[in-house]
Amino acid sequence: MSPQRLGIIAAALIGAAIAVGGYTFVYAKGSAYLTNDPAACANCHIMEDHFSAWLKGSHRSVATCNDCHTPKGLFAKYYTKAENGFRHSLGFTTGRFPDPLQITGHNYEIVEHACRKCHTQITMAIDVATGDGDPVPVLNADGASAPPAQHDEATCVRCHRSVGHWVR
Amino acid sequence: TNILERQSEARNPFYRVVELNDTITDPAVWGKNFPLQYDDYQKTVDMVRTRYGGSEALPRVPDEADPREIVSQSKIYEDPRLVEMWAGYAFSHDFREERGHAYMLEDQLFTQRQVVVQQPGTCAHCHASVYVPYRKLGDGDLIRGFETMNQMPYSEAKNHFSHPVSCIDCHDPNNMQLRITRPGFMEGIAALKAGQGVADYDVNRDATRQEMRTYVCGQCHVEYYFKGPEKRLTYPWNKGLTADSILAYYEESGFKDWTHAKTGAPALKAQHPEFELYSQGIHARSGVACADCHMPYKREGAMKISDHHVRSPVLNLDKACQTCHRWSEEELKARVEQIQDRTFELRNIAMDALMELIGELEPAFRADSASANVRLAQSYQRKAQFLLDFVEAENSVGFHAPQEAARVLGNAINYARMGQIAVRGGRPGPVNPGLPPREGAPNTTGRTTAGRPAGGAVPASAP
């Protein structure tokens, strides 16, 4: 098969995918992705486990799905929502997605950073040596900056995996 | 969420009261900037016993040689089989349950092991804040200072330090990052990585923050020996961290700690291999660090900090375990103790077997110290004893790696009993690996792995 034909087939497939995904996006109230109402996520039965676990969780009255699953900043937030909304719609329609659900790398990073949106104060002290975006408490005038390897942040999810919803 | 988001504009939680620098050993000075951590750090004087850990405060009458008014329980007194195991070695004179960091220096200064043997300055590496002293002795060169102190007698070395482990031993004063200050660990971990094909490993450059939360403890909670006449502190890791790899290291180099007084066996002493055993466990495999359990976060007002009261997690189960495990404290304790009880059962079986071996080998050795039976039995004693001691000396009583601890003890039992058989003239049979693990697609040849030699005929009904 020539590269051109491959290209055409690929384009056709992508087009079909957009159509199918787009269809679900509208039909299954994919626009829910653009609101902050958690019930909107639960529009998809796939999300039901997480929704009901969230309802029983410690953050139910303080954080919605989007507080943890979309990044800081207006553009990034809607970009993530659109991207996820599209991919999840596609998954929902084709039925092809991991079982049990697994958070993807990018979304994991978003969640990880989401905690610090609200909890910087309490975690300030433990992040003292890392300077991960928030004020770096340089303690001494002669403070040389540390080698990069050690700038790793403490991950929150490692210990607090189930704060959002305990499904596992 | 708006109100909450504003919280994120938090300020530096610490007030710089003093300027810290790389020459300040005294934790009280550091404590001016970090009073909460310092408060907890001082609590390591507490003595509370758990079923197998912690420590018990026993009063004693101080004397001139040893001014301590409180000591922890004597392990050799509680289990005299240890005296037999270590016959002829300083440990048979004094060996106590270890206690909090606050005591590390005085316990080393006043142990009877200092009285019965002249110890080298090397000892201080893990019992005192030697970072500043090493640098001073080496004119700014840490490694040179280390080498110099190693070669002093302990009685001389002790004039160079005065604090137990202090902030500066784990932290960079400029930014409070964790760092490794101990040459023994720097060299040991580099040897380990080299053995795994990673050249030039520099722990302070290459380790992640999460690894550092384990490595700072691995500076001291490890198996070690003094290499050569320079008494260089060495962690025997270049073949790996398992008990077997370390034993193989000593077998290859022919090293012995001492000659067993009753049987003449070239014996080895294992010492606190917490880092090594932990490394074989499911927690290490899951990225859980020493500090996660022994220095868990605790809430202090609007902050959370690392609990610098380093101690048995059994005394602190809610913070140490419950963020990851939703079981009740009672249940968590029961889980720890079930693991420890099983380990302890095998440890006792191995210990009894070793006692029988020593009891039987001693007269044989007296009768003919060069006989083949005695030689063979001595080699089994060496192995059995090292493996048993590996778990015995490890302070979690198996918790850090339950199945691995049991595996090591199973081997110890085997060697001790083979020693008894050797004394009686028995010789080991062939070692069979059993069927080689295999997997994958169905085999269509109709034939399985060829039968192995030992142990009975292949029945007619085999495929």
Added chain:
Amino acid sequence: TNILERQSEARNPFYRVVELNDTITDPAVWGKNFPLQYDDYQKTVDMVRTRYGGSEALPRVPDEADPREIVSQSKIYEDPRLVEMWAGYAFSHDFREERGHAYMLEDQLFTQRQVVVQQPGTCAHCHASVYVPYRKLGDGDLIRGFETMNQMPYSEAKNHFSHPVSCIDCHDPNNMQLRITRPGFMEGIAALKAGQGVADYDVNRDATRQEMRTYVCGQCHVEYYFKGPEKRLTYPWNKGLTADSILAYYEESGFKDWTHAKTGAPALKAQHPEFELYSQGIHARSGVACADCHMPYKREGAMKISDHHVRSPVLNLDKACQTCHRWSEEELKARVEQIQDRTFELRNIAMDALMELIGELEPAFRADSASANVRLAQSYQRKAQFLLDFVEAENSVGFHAPQEAARVLGNAINYARMGQIAVRGGRPGPVNPGLPPREGAPNTTGRTTAGRPAGGAVPASAP
């Protein structure tokens, strides 16, 4: 919330195509109402090998006595030491890796063990759908039917059944709830509970739903023996489920499975104690059921159903494990295999020790079958062999309870070696428990537990 919450998920709707009742053995009929479960159920014919589990499809030439065209690998062929261990017992003639449920009936019908020994009808309890046949034979009374079939020769019993385990053996046809249909388990679990102080335990009345997700498997995946001349199927659980309690049970009753052909030892055979070993593990302790791993939920369109393709979870790691563990499949597999490799190492050491014992005991037994040395060595062989077989016959190669499996093997090694020592005239030394675990407030008496007798003097420096 709790970890097992998913169990209370809403049930799935289904279309009632046929009326089910308590007399329908044929799974195809049930499958009309539950086609998804039936489809998966039929997949148990698949044969795929994992490193230690699954099964391998080996072609064979069918003959009149045994029409099977495919069998699984022979374990006695892969490890001939097994033949030695079982010398004089039917297992030394044929013992294969177990495979899927679809084969249970034919594998029982055609094993060589049926040829070399006349087996009783009891065997069918776990290899055929006997619920309806039992009730028929007992005129509606399950237990009476069970007793009747137990006392038939297998050759006669086999006319009364025709299916491997079927839906009716685990499910109530009226509401599809799980239920126990096997008298052996009903009586065994009641004896266990009675031993724990719970009188009158009726499993179908008293078990929780989550327990039932384990108990339905415990109907068959257990250690058993045929009691008395009535050949009543009995699960030896009234002292508990550990290997030691079961051994104690047999020691008390003096039961033996056979007399070892080479050494005359009154030997015991352990058989698939999955339920028992699992019960000692951390998963059982955490409330995880057999079905959680071996029949995990899977998504079928909008529904979640239990995967009725019962098999090795290693072939299905995402569904079986990732619901609870977020490690990759590769990592999960490595974790399973690390546990199994360690178990297998100790199993091989124990096996070699046992081979040496049998090799040495055999001539001694021939020379003087009544000597004290021989008697003592036989008793050690009996113990060693049972404990080794307990782990060997258990089909997870230690995974179901890693540390416990290693503990049991450590004991097996000890007994086998003590047997060798006994042959040579050695006698066991005293058994020391070590220091008694103790905990609590600091002791202010200044005295620790009084020293125990054995093993060396108390040093002067003791408190």
